[in-house]
Amino acid sequence: xMLRHLKLENVAVIEKIEVEFDNGFNCLTGETAAGKSxxxxxxxxxxxxxxxxxxxxxxxxxxxxxxxxxxxxFQSEDKALIIRREIFTDGHNLCKINGEFTSLTQLxxxxxxxxxxxxxxxxxxxxxPGKHIEILDTFAKNEIEKNEYKEALASYNTISRQIxxxxxxKQEKFLRLDxxxxxxxxxxxxxxxxxxxxALEIKRETASNIDKIISNLSSSYNLLYQDDxxxxxxxxxxxxxxxxxxxxxxxxxNAKYQLEIYKNEVSEISHEIGAxxxxxxxxxxxxxxxxxxxxxxxxxxxKYGVEISDIxxxxxxxxxxxxxxxxxEESLEELKKEQNIKKEILDQKIEKLFETRKKTADILKENxxxxxxxxxxxxxxxxxxxxxxxxxxxxxxxxxxEAPKPLAKIASGxxxxxxxxxxxSILAASEDTPTMIFDEIDTGISGRAAQAVAEKLARIGKEKxxxxxTHLAQIASMxxxxxxxxxxxxxxKTVSTLEKLDDKGRTAELARIIGGAKITDIxxxxxxxxxxxxxxxxxxx
Numbered sequence: 001x002m003l004r005h006l007k008l009e010n011v012a013v014i015e016k017i018e019v020e021f022d023n024g025f026n027c028l029t030g031e032t033a034a035g036k037s038x039x040x041x042x043x044x045x046x047x048x049x050x051x052x053x054x055x056x057x058x059x060x061x062x063x064x065x066x067x068x069x070x071x072x073x074f075q076s077e078d079k080a081l082i083i084r085r086e087i088f089t090d091g092h093n094l095c096k097i098n099g100e101f102t103s104l105t106q107l108x109x110x111x112x113x114x115x116x117x118x119x120x121x122x123x124x125x126x127x128x129p130g131k132h133i134e135i136l137d138t139f140a141k142n143e144i145e146k147n148e149y150k151e152a153l154a155s156y157n158t159i160s161r162q163i164x165x166x167x168x169x170k171q172e173k174f175l176r177l178d179x180x181x182x183x184x185x186x187x188x189x190x191x192x193x194x195x196x197x198x199a200l201e202i203k204r205e206t207a208s209n210i211d212k213i214i215s216n217l218s219s220s221y222n223l224l225y226q227d228d229x230x231x232x233x234x235x236x237x238x239x240x241x242x243x244x245x246x247x248x249x250x251x252x253x254n255a256k257y258q259l260e261i262y263k264n265e266v267s268e269i270s271h272e273i274g275a276x277x278x279x280x281x282x283x284x285x286x287x288x289x290x291x292x293x294x295x296x297x298x299x300x301x302x303k304y305g306v307e308i309s310d311i312x313x314x315x316x317x318x319x320x321x322x323x324x325x326x327x328x329e330e331s332l333e334e335l336k337k338e339q340n341i342k343k344e345i346l347d348q349k350i351e352k353l354f355e356t357r358k359k360t361a362d363i364l365k366e367n368x369x370x371x372x373x374x375x376x377x378x379x380x381x382x383x384x385x386x387x388x389x390x391x392x393x394x395x396x397x398x399x400x401x402e403a404p405k406p407l408a409k410i411a412s413g414x415x416x417x418x419x420x421x422x423x424x425s426i427l428a429a430s431e432d433t434p435t436m437i438f439d440e441i442d443t444g445i446s447g448r449a450a451q452a453v454a455e456k457l458a459r460i461g462k463e464k465x466x467x468x469x470t471h472l473a474q475i476a477s478m479x480x481x482x483x484x485x486x487x488x489x490x491x492x493k494t495v496s497t498l499e500k501l502d503d504k505g506r507t508a509e510l511a512r513i514i515g516g517a518k519i520t521d522i523x524x525x526x527x528x529x530x531x532x533x534x535x536x537x538x539x540x541x
Contacts (some may be wrong), residue, residue, distance in 0.1 A: 001081055001114060002434050002465040005068035008042045010057040013067055013487065013496045020500075025461030027476045028469045028498075030485035035496030036469045039440055039485070040117065043067065046083045047115060048108030051093045054265055058493075062085045069114060074432055083111065092160050117437040118424050119403035126420050127408040129393040134356075135423060136384070136392065139430055142353065149349040156342040163335050183304070187315045192308045200294050207287035209279060225270035232270060235263045298531040322345045354389035361392070364426065371422035375456060376449045377415065414444035421453055428460055436460065437467040453535075454478040457541050473513045473527070477534040482506045501511045506531060 007018045013035050027540040030036055045051055046067040069081040085107070086094040093106045102110070120271060126135075138144065152366055206213065224231045242256040297308070297493040304314040317526050361384040370380045381397040395404035398415060408417065421441060429437055442453060454475040460466055470476055482501045487494060511519045511526035 001069035001071060003043075003067060003115065004070045005066075006039075006042065006082070007064070007066040008039070009064040010060040011042055011045075011063045011065060012038045012055055012057060012495045014042075015057065015493075015495050017496075017498045019483065019498050020464070021467075024480035024482050025458050025466045025468070025478065026481045026483065027479035028467065028477050028483045028485060029513060031486070032471075034486055035485050037439070038496065040150055040437065040469070043115065043437065045085050045087070046107075046119065047111045048095075050104075051087060052277055053087055053089055056087060056089055061089055083107070089120055101165060113433055113489070115435045115437060116431065116433045117439065118420075118430070118441060125496050126394070126416070129406065132394045134385075135394075135427070136360055136364060140356055140365055140379050141174050141430065142356045142360070145305070145349070145353045145356050149346075149353045152342070152346040152349040155440065156339070156346045158337055159339045163332065163339060166324070166332050166335065169202055173325055177322065178285060180325075181320050184315065184322065185312060185316055188301060190300055192297055192300060192310050192311055194312065197297050197308060199292065200297070202288055203285045204287065204290045204294065207285035208288055210267055210284045214277065214280055214284075215281065217273055219333040221273045221277055223274065224266055227515060233264060234261065236441060239263055264490065274446070282385070299309075301390075302323065308489040339399065350389050357389065358386070361386070367426050368419075368422050371425055372418065375422060375452045379419055380415075382419075414446075414449060416447060417441055417443050417445050418453065425460055428464060433464075435465040435467070437469075439469045441468075442470050444473045444474070449475040455537065455541060458538055462541065464481055471513065473510050473530060476506075476513065477510060478538060479526075480538075482509065484509050503531070 005018075005020055006100075007013050008017075009016045016040075024402060028039065041051070041055065042065045053252045062279055062525060064086050066082070066086070067083045069083070071079060079202050080098075082096075082098050084096040088094070093104055095104055097107065116117070126132075190203060196515050222230070225266060239256065239259040242252050242259060246252055246256065263296055296454075300311050301307070305311045365384060366380050372378070372380045372382065377398065379398065379400050383395040383397075384392055385395050385404075386392045392409055394405055396419065397404040405418070421438075424436075424438070424441075438457065448473050451474045454472070455478060457466055457475065458478045458480075459470055467477070468475060476482060482499055482505075484501055484505070485496055485498050487496045489495075499505070506528045507524060508519070510530055511523045514526060515523035
């Protein structure tokens with residue numbers, strides 16, 4: 001999905017911007033500090049990036065960013081992905097995807113593959129050898145091989161730690177065994193059962209109130225069954241009274257039937273209460289025994305776990321450890337045999353991953369050489385130096401006859417910009433990300449090199465949606481769509497706005513970039529000519 005619509009409200013110096021974007025190569029220009037970077041900040045916000053409440057415009061309660069993504073051909077707006085994020089002055093966030101609330105983490109996961117943002121900081125990351133293997137792996141798409149290697153390494157490390165622990169434990173083996181056996185003896189001596197503590201608490205409550213329980217059971221039994229005027233006798237008498245008049249009128253049948261039900265139920269309840277009375281009178285719970293048992297369980301909980309299930313898990317664990325220690329020599333030999341097997345598997349996975357990386361490196365070197373030749377660096381040699389299978393560094397030579405050396409030691413600012421673009425363009429071709437943003441990656445280049453970079457961006461724009469923030473007229477002229485950010489002072493407040501330029505506006509903006517503050521007819525003519533030449537050049541791409 002590609003970015004179709006963007007709205008920023010109360011974001012830094014932006015009061016409100018709402019803009020529609022098209023497919024292809026889009027460029028954004030404007031004076032320094034006009035607010036171009038704020039547009040990138042806003043896009044980062046809808047991608048789930050962390051941000052500060054400081055981004056909220058002065059005297060406003062919240063900042064709002066909303067983005068609409070639709071299918072790659074801008075054809076199906078019914079299936080749009082609408083993302084809205086609000087940042088409040090108290091620091092909290094509100095995130096929505098298609099109107100449904102979501103967390104910042106979920107927002108980040110949902111938008112992970114929507115947009116790739118490349119900026120000047122990428123140039124620095126390319127100079128960091130630690131990042132080079134990530135770049136190679138991204139191009140290789142070797143997640144399967146990497147995951148297999150990581151799993152094999154984790155498995156090998158686990159068994160290696162077990163061996164190390166066993167070997168270290170030899171010195172303290174017998175002391176440890178004594179301690180574990182005493183703990184096991186204590187747990188098994190008490191023999192706790194899951195749910196036993198809850199049942200004992202109920203028994204303790206019963207034992208503590210046994211006199212009251214027996215008194216009330218006895219009273220209930222007498223009232224229902226035992227006394228001279230017991231409830232059961234009265235119900236039985238009423239039942240017989242109705243039975244005596246049944247022959248005179250059938251109207252008494254239902255009342256008699258209901259009394260019979262009550263009589264039977266009261267009889268059953270009376271017998272149940274009587275049984276309970278016998279039980280608690282003859283076999284009252286032993287309060288002292290209950291208290292002692294609960295105390296023993298509490299002692300185990302204090303030592304080995306909050307719940308009885310924790311204690312039982314601890315018991316099982318120490319049983320296993322006792323068995324391991326008592327058979328440590330045999331276990332150690334078995335573990336070492338298994339370690340050898342794990343090592344063979346790990347070596348196979350390393351070799352497989354290494355081969356993938358080496359093959360990918362050869363392809364990457366060839367592709368980067370082609371890209372650099374296109375970007376006016378035809379004599380550049382690019383190489384990948386493997387320290388080992390998991391450590392490599394990109395090397396470069398910009399002059400014939402010079403041995404390749406690390407990027408940080410060789411490349412100038414302009415060269416590094418083109419090298420970065422070469423790498424980015426190669427990665428872009430291999431990535432599924434539909435939208436790419438290049439934030440002022442044209443640092444240090446000019447002339448024919450700048451033209452080559454512009455043509456490269458236009459070429460990428462044939463396949464993906466591209467945004468480039470630039471200060472170079474050559475790059476801006478090659479864009480399919482041109483947007484200008486303007487910063488103004490309105491009523492003593494700084495306000496930035498964004499507008500899409502028509503042909504006349506593009507000519508004027510290019511003239512401003514070329515000529516600076518003073519724009520002459522010659523500058524305007526030059527700008528117009530650049531646009532015409534760019535149009536012809538794009539037809540050839």
